[in-house]
Amino acid sequence: MYNLESIEQRLAEQGYRITPSRLAVVEATLEHSGHFSVDDILGRLPGVGRATVFRTMKLLSQMGILCRVLLENGSLRYRVSHRRDHHHHLVCVSCGSVEELDACIAAGAIDNLARSTGYDIEGHWLEFYGRCGPCRSGEA
Amino acid sequence: MYNLESIEQRLAEQGYRITPSRLAVVEATLEHSGHFSVDDILGRLPGVGRATVFRTMKLLSQMGILCRVLLENGSLRYRVSHRRDHHHHLVCVSCGSVEELDACIAAGAIDNLARSTGYDIEGHWLEFYGRCGPCRSGEA
DNA sequence: ATACGTGCAAAAATTTTGCAAAGTA
DNA sequence: TACTTTGCAAAATTTTTGCACGTAT
Numbered sequence: 001m002y003n004l005e006s007i008e009q010r011l012a013e014q015g016y017r018i019t020p021s022r023l024a025v026v027e028a029t030l031e032h033s034g035h036f037s038v039d040d041i042l043g044r045l046p047g048v049g050r051a052t053v054f055r056t057m058k059l060l061s062q063m064g065i066l067c068r069v070l071l072e073n074g075s076l077r078y079r080v081s082h083r084r085d086h087h088h089h090l091v092c093v094s095c096g097s098v099e100e101l102d103a104c105i106a107a108g109a110i111d112n113l114a115r116s117t118g119y120d121i122e123g124h125w126l127e128f129y130g131r132c133g134p135c136r137s138g139e140a
Numbered sequence: 141m142y143n144l145e146s147i148e149q150r151l152a153e154q155g156y157r158i159t160p161s162r163l164a165v166v167e168a169t170l171e172h173s174g175h176f177s178v179d180d181i182l183g184r185l186p187g188v189g190r191a192t193v194f195r196t197m198k199l200l201s202q203m204g205i206l207c208r209v210l211l212e213n214g215s216l217r218y219r220v221s222h223r224r225d226h227h228h229h230l231v232c233v234s235c236g237s238v239e240e241l242d243a244c245i246a247a248g249a250i251d252n253l254a255r256s257t258g259y260d261i262e263g264h265w266l267e268f269y270g271r272c273g274p275c276r277s278g279e280a
Numbered sequence: 281a282t283a284c285g286t287g288c289a290a291a292a293a294t295t296t297t298g299c300a301a302a303g304t305a
Numbered sequence: 306t307a308c309t310t311t312g313c314a315a316a317a318t319t320t321t322t323g324c325a326c327g328t329a330t
Contacts, residue, residue: 017328019285019286019328021287038319038320039318048287049288050288050320051286051320054319068214070265074208076214090253092259093262101253105245105248106245106246114270117230117239117272118272119270119273120270120271121270122270123212124267124268124269125269128246128250128259128261128263129261129262130260130263132257136260159311161312178295179293188312189311189312189313190295190313191296191297191311191312191313194296195311
């Protein structure tokens, strides 16, 4: 799990400066257990400029600290990612929490798919949607 | 496969009027073998207003004639869909053509996933990306 | 001193909305 | 006639860009 310090360290390792704005954005993202939009972060940081939030979130994404989550309606959100390798998400449509799934169920099917379609398959995007245990029991 | 007439008929069946603008939008979408954006359609129809194109494409989506395709970079496109039931896409990153895949490889994994996560899984989004046969052979 | 990073404001890009005018049944 | 649809323009979103000013090395 990330904390402020470990991210500071990674920024430094990769030659990026550690600045108050960046730390503020990082802190704000770490407060979210699920997914969030750029606007969610912006709203929590009145002193930080729009552009800085966009730039910082792009930077964190490139570093693998954030990753994008596709919602069912097609809009894109971010989430703090604890896995740098290939993974998928299971998003709770009720509370917005996100599970990271290590097993890639698409991997096994790709060879067959390549054979039957004649495509060379280079990638895929997969998200699952549902209700988490707490949300299921908390509601009638 | 759709043609202009079959879509006219479905519009009529569902109580929508058949108008020149709508037919123009339908024709423009049918010309695309792969995916396209609202702007692609707008650009081909100088006489038709922005709002009308947006409204018509939303309407066609609700009717199941168009469906949305997620590109690797996260942007959403449309495509003419010939399957009204659950399916996925295999998108050629080179020429933009799209195969519709009838087999849902996610289906088998969902029970296991539900058991291991405690989620009630209600849906998923899956897109594949690759290069189609013609694009593979046409390029060095 | 030199590079990098920031905030602001303006610009772009994308989608939605209000409404009077036009079209359709 | 009564209702739907259109085009336009304005508004609302969302993201990017330019740039002068600040900050770290």
